[in-house]
Amino acid sequence: MKVFTEQQKFTQPLVIIALSIALLVSLFLTFKDWNIIVTGNLSDKFKTLSGLLIVLLVIALFINLKLKTRIDERGIYYQFFPAHIAFKFIDWKDISSCTIRKYDPISEYGGWGIKINLFKNKETAFTTKGTIGLQLELTNGKKILIGTQKKEALQRTLESYQHKLLKQ
The missing domain is CATH 2.30.29 (PH-domain like)
Structure with a gap:
């Protein structure tokens, strides 16, 4: 009995570079507004962190795609x-x-x-x-x-x- 198995992931350099750039930009923007995160109300904190959270979710998705x-x-x-x-x-x-x-x-x-x-x-x-x-x-x-x-x-x-x- 012959069996073929293969597992593939999104490991192309352009995908990794694009996700890395998105992470760096979102980190920069989040830390630029750090004062809002420390002193703002819950709604302002969520707005400030939402971009970073979305990028982290997309990265998690790409890591798990198989x-x-x-x-x-x-x-x-x-x-x-x-x-x-x-x-x-x-x-x-x-x-x-x-x-x-x-x-x-x-x-x-x-x-x-x-x-x-x-x-x-x-x-x-x-x-x-x-x-x-x-x-x-x-x-x-x-x-x-x-x-x-x-x-x-x-x-x-x-x-x-x-x-x-x-x-x-």
């Missing part, structure tokens, strides 16, 4: 945590085609993350970085793209389960 993929003899599992608390499962019998392809995240989906193609209603992408993904076409007409950074290992695993698609 795309997990697992492929085994039963089918394909994927989870984009924290949007998906548990793995989503697609049985091999529900897949009409399964290919690895190059995609353009900006023009096809408007970026990375959980994306729905606005022009093609039944097409969804789950990506964190890169331009290579596992394209699934389901028997119900839906299309799902799951990004990968392990193209060769994914290809070897799919080849070992190709017979599961041909049984239909």
Whole structure:
């Protein structure tokens, strides 16, 4: 039994730099108004700290965002945590085609993350970085793209389960 597993995170340098700059700016603005935090009423304190709190929440979100993929003899599992608390499962019998392809995240989906193609209603992408993904076409007409950074290992695993698609 061949099993493919992958876990991806948003670790691109531009994401880290942008979040760091946002944190530094919000810290600067918060400490610039430190007098309000010390002497102001609760409403003023909240207004002064709200920008920093929002930036910290966004940073916490990016730290916890994970795309997990697992492929085994039963089918394909994927989870984009924290949007998906548990793995989503697609049985091999529900897949009409399964290919690895190059995609353009900006023009096809408007970026990375959980994306729905606005022009093609039944097409969804789950990506964190890169331009290579596992394209699934389901028997119900839906299309799902799951990004990968392990193209060769994914290809070897799919080849070992190709017979599961041909049984239909």
